[in-house]
Amino acid sequence: MPVERLRVATYNTRDFLDDAHLAARLVRAVAPDVLCLQEVPRRLLAGRRLRGFARRCGLRTAGSHRGSGGTTILVSDRVRLLDASHHRLSVRWPDRTRGWARARVALPAGVEVTVVSLHLSLRPPERERHVTAVLDALGDVDPLVVAGDLNEQDDGAAWRRLDRPGRLRLVAPDGPTYPARSPRRRLDVVFASPSLHVLPPTPVAVPEAVWPLASDHRAVWVDLAPTTR
Secondary structure (H helix, E strand, O other), X not given: OOOOOEEEEEEEOHHHOOOHHHHHHHHHHHOOXXXXXXXXXXXXXXXXXXXXXXXXXXXXXXXXXXXXXXXXXXXXXXXXXXXXXXXXXXXXXXXXXXXXXXXXXXOOOOOEEEEEEEEOOOOHHHHHHHHHHHHHHHOOOOOEEEEEEOOOOXXXXXXXXXXXXXXXXXXXXXXXXXXXXXXXXXXXXXXXXXXXXXXXXXXXXXXXXXXXXXXXXXXXXXXXXXXXX
16 A cells, blocks of 8 residues: 655745745745645735645645735645644734744545644744744644744754654754855754655755755755654
8 A cells, every 4th residue: 555645844035035936936836735835925916826836836825915024834735634723823014924834744645644834033032932832723733734934943942942852853854054055054953753754855856056046045844744653
């Protein structure tokens, strides 16, 4: 029986200020089943611009992202979207708004997975508070994937709150993601619950020179599968 594969990707698109068409081509090359986005347009014609980006990616939106601080989730036709929600995280004025988005999807065989797209603050105390609020809101939902731009690395308090034995663990591939031209910091990551195991990666050939033309972050993706019992 074929393994149920769920490819989850996360990508900070910098408000489509770079080449959004090229960013969509990158997404199509990765071919995620669920795409967690951060820094998508939030104001003028935001919904229309996001829907256009989703079409170019070969994906569809998971509800309106208004009020989500620029976070949202796109899904492929291979999974069934069961429900979705978008949430704001409070920050100190006049900082950029932050938020998180949630989508519950069903794989072809019927297994349900909850995926969260998260974009944390530039301020360490806010990042820790944001993660605590999101995890409290999610409760004990399982299987769970949390992906996004943490704005900190593995020595940060928010990262450590996500990396909890028995609840979530880091599943993203090794390597820095920011800045896209010459990455030095690992800001964009994927965590998953133990009920999802990591499958061997399928290489995606992306020329090094392409990444910084599409955004200031690089995308990250991982293939997951429900643990068989």
